[in-house]
Amino acid sequence: MSIQWFPGHMNAARKKAAETMEATDLVIEVLDARIPQASCNPMVEELRLFRQRPCLKILNKSDLADPAATQAWLAFYNSQKNVHAVALSCKKPSDVLKIPALCLQQAPHRGVPTKPLRMMIMGIPNVGKSTLMNALLKRRVAKVGDEPAVTKVQQRLYLNKNMILTDTPGMLWPKIAHPTDGLMLAASHAIGVNALMEDEVAIFLAEILLQRYPQLLAQRYGLQIEGTDAVGVVEGVAQRRGFRLKGGDWDFEKAAHILLQDYRTGALGRISLETPDSRTALLDSYVPPVLLGLSKQIMESIDVDEAPE
Template identity: 55%
Template sequence: MSIQWFPGHMVAAQKKAAETMEFTDVVIEVLDARMPGASQNPMIRELGAARQRAHLKVLNKSDLADPKITDQWIQFFNALPKTKAIAISCKKSGDSKKILTACKLLAPHRSSPLKPLRMMIMGVPNVGKSTIMNAILNKRIAKVGDEPAVTKQQQRHQINDHMILVDTPGMMWPKIQYSSDGYILAINHAIGKNAYDEEDIAKELGSILLRVYPDYLKSRYAMNGDDAIRDSIDLLETIAKKKKLPLNKGLLDTRKVATLLINDYRNSLLGRISLESPESRDLMMKGHK
């Protein structure tokens, strides 16, 4: 199943972002550190490249991601032209301020009242962009919510006499090229619930965890060598039994256990997890050629 999600308001948001890009010095793209590749919006890259803008990749929620994998992504992005990458947690006091420092380094020719540094912050929904904005401005100006696409319109903020920051709505793109990206975006709640089935994405999540973080599963769900787990379906059934979830008409309630696994992951109860690395993404993309 291919997951696609592109609400109508994002068409207008894309057009407005293209207009603002003309008057932008640095594009700040907020990524989810657990899925830096999948959470890159190709439209943002294309808009920035067309104007040859400096690009800051902010790997947010790094406190939830595998630190070794995050380091690999930082090195990967820093090797790209006109690009700087940093890892932050928007929940940590002061982390968001690192963004302004990095932007100054990317555009040293602009940071004065006559030539203020003009920045535009962008990203897919639910990567923590609104929380970052509130931290940078030291006040609650951006609405924060659990559902993706809370911010609907672009907003301009004068940080001081030499820095301007434009906040944009979370934007997806019209067609997600790789099916695995759709699943990973849905797992991380960057896509509206109406666009996917929780059981499907729980199976995808289970497959990744069995392959990369099996010890986390064993620890969280008290699994041992007697549990014969061949695939993600076996995993969900085993979790349901371990958690003693009630039966639905005599059968395991797969929807309930799917929700349990997804929420345990989203709430970081399994451990610090990254769903993709530069190497795994490269292999995935080569497999689609």
């Protein structure tokens, strides 16, 4: 199954982000620590590299991710030029307090009243940008919800007299090239429910869990894992929870929903759906399309002579 989701407001948000990047010193990109690269919007990367802006990559929801996988991702990102990566939970005030100092380290030429540090928070839907914004400002300035694409317009706010934040809507990209990326995004609740079938996403999730975290499935649902396939996992959840339809058949759809919810909330345990090694294997087997990311019209509309102050 190939999942695609690019509502109209995201196209408008993409164009606005290209304009705002010109007056931005630092990009704060919020990623899902369970799927860091699958949740990394290639349009954000193209925009910031085009403008030569440094990036602070925040691997949010790290409390839900596999610690070993997260450490591997931090090493991967921190080896890149003009990138600093940190793993945290935006729901923990002590974690969020570290961010302003990290931002100033990335842009030492800014951060005084005459030249405030201008930061743009970017990321895919439902990854925690609004939660981060509210925590940084210590007040509710952005709407937070458990559904993708809650924020639909940019907001520009002062963190203090030396730092300015621009919050942007969650953006996906017009064409998700790797089908597994779409499935990982859907499993992690970054895709609108109308663009997916939960039972198919749950089967995909169950396949990964069988390969990497079979013990967590056994502990959570009391399943006999040996000899079980992905469909059998979802059916097993239905049986163990007593989910039946009126005719007596097992309620596969309800069981699929529960499996996804248990993964999303961390009830299953700390799980990462990808690692740098699995990403490399995916890319090695992939033939890229001719064009990816920003449209030619948008790239041509950006003044290439603009450089960071």
